[in-house]
Amino acid sequence: DADVTQTPRNRITKTGKRIMLECSQTKGHDRMYWYRQDPGLGLRLIYYSFDVKDINKGEISDGYSVSRQAQAKFSLSLESAIPNQTALYFCATSQPGDSGNTIYFGEGSWLTVV
Amino acid sequence: ELKVEQNPLFLSMQEGKNYTIYCNYSTTSDRLYWYRQDPGKSLESLFVLLSNGAVKQEGRLMASLDTKARLSTLHITAAVHDLSATYFCAVLIYTDKLIFGTGTRLQVFP
Numbered sequence: 001d002a003d004v005t006q007t008p009r010n011r012i013t014k015t016g017k018r019i020m021l022e023c024s025q026t027k028g029h030d031r032m033y034w035y036r037q038d039p040g041l042g043l044r045l046i047y048y049s050f051d052v053k054d055i056n057k058g059e060i061s062d063g064y065s066v067s068r069q070a071q072a073k074f075s076l077s078l079e080s081a082i083p084n085q086t087a088l089y090f091c092a093t094s095q096p097g098d099s100g101n102t103i104y105f106g107e108g109s110w111l112t113v114v
Numbered sequence: 115e116l117k118v119e120q121n122p123l124f125l126s127m128q129e130g131k132n133y134t135i136y137c138n139y140s141t142t143s144d145r146l147y148w149y150r151q152d153p154g155k156s157l158e159s160l161f162v163l164l165s166n167g168a169v170k171q172e173g174r175l176m177a178s179l180d181t182k183a184r185l186s187t188l189h190i191t192a193a194v195h196d197l198s199a200t201y202f203c204a205v206l207i208y209t210d211k212l213i214f215g216t217g218t219r220l221q222v223f224p
Contacts, residue, residue, distance in 0.1 A: 033212070042118070042202055042214030043157075058211070090156065103147070103212055105157040 003027045004106035006091050012112045013081050021076045021109045023091030032074040033092040033103070034058075034066060043090060049074055081113040116141045118205050120215035127193050127222055135218045137186040137203035145206040146186045148177050150199045151217070157202065160188075193222045 004025045013019045023032065030051050035043040045058030047066040055066060063085060065077045078085055091106040117140040127133050137146070145164055149157040161170045163179035163186060170177050174197065176189045186203055198221050204214045 035214075040216070042204075042216045043212075045211060045213070048211065059213075102159050102162055104159070105149075107156045108154075 004091055004093055004104055006089075006106040006109045008109060009107065010110045012114060014114055015082055016080050019078045019081050019111065021089055021091075021111070023074045023076070023106060024072050025091075025093045025104075026072070027093055027095070027104060028071075029093035029095040029104075030071065031094045031096075032068065033094075034064075034074070034076045035090040035092060035105075036060065037088040037090060037108075046076065046089075078111075078113075081111075083113045085111065086113045087111060116205075116207065116213055118203065118213050118215040120201075120203060120218050122218060123216060124219045125221070127190075127220070129194055129222055129224055130192050132192065133190050135188040135190070135201055135203075135220075137188070137215055139184050139186075139203075139205045139213075141184075141205070141207060142181075143184075143205045143207055144181055146179050147204040147206070147212065148175075148186070148188055149202045149204065151202065152199050160201075190220070193220075195222050195224070198222045 007022045033048040034046040037043045044060050049055050049068045052068050067075050089109045092103050094103040119138045121136045148160040151157050161177040166181040168179045174191045179186045200217045200219045202217045204212045
């Protein structure tokens with residue numbers, strides 16, 4: 001089983017709908033992240049959380065919200081999806097001092113907004 | 115504004131040849147990552163470079179970091195088809211914000 005699990009892996013939704021992407025991890029890491037990847041671009045940081053009570057905006061947080069339900073769970077919500085939010089979304093985790101602070105990525109969630 | 119730039123963006127190279135991918139960044143950082151991504155897949159960690167002058171090697175790939183020049187390189191030796199993928203560098207800032215370059219798509223042909 002993957003250490004960082006994302007659900008759903010693929011989703012097609014309509015404009016204006018609310019969609020939630022979920023992430024769970026078994027690595028015991030405190031820090032979790034949501035990234036978005038668009039074709040021809042690198043990953044861009046949406047939100048990050050250093051512990052359950054700590055939530056921070058990243059580069060492109062507008063139109064998104066997050067919830068850190070537990071150390072192991074970090075969900076990303078699009079309250080009213082729009083087509084330009086069509087992208088590949090990655091959840092990631094890290095832990096200070098762990099292997100040089102390597103950041104581990106989930107398998108990705110493909111989201112299409114029509 | 116922080117920028118992480120990779121060069122080249124696309125690289126087509128013949129098996130057996132050597133080449134270098136460059137990663138320049140515009141702010142102070144002492145930690146740089148290299149990742150590999152296969153099409154439609156997640157990112158695989160290749161190297162974490164933690165200090166100025168750091169050099170790491172794994173198989174046909176070698177990465178280095180010059181924090182004074184704000185430059186990292188990923189050198190490919192005697193390329194093989196299995197190395198075909200997109201390679202990203204990423205710079206760590208503000209204690210755990212990872213900013214990615216746009217990626218270098220590498221294609222190795224016979």
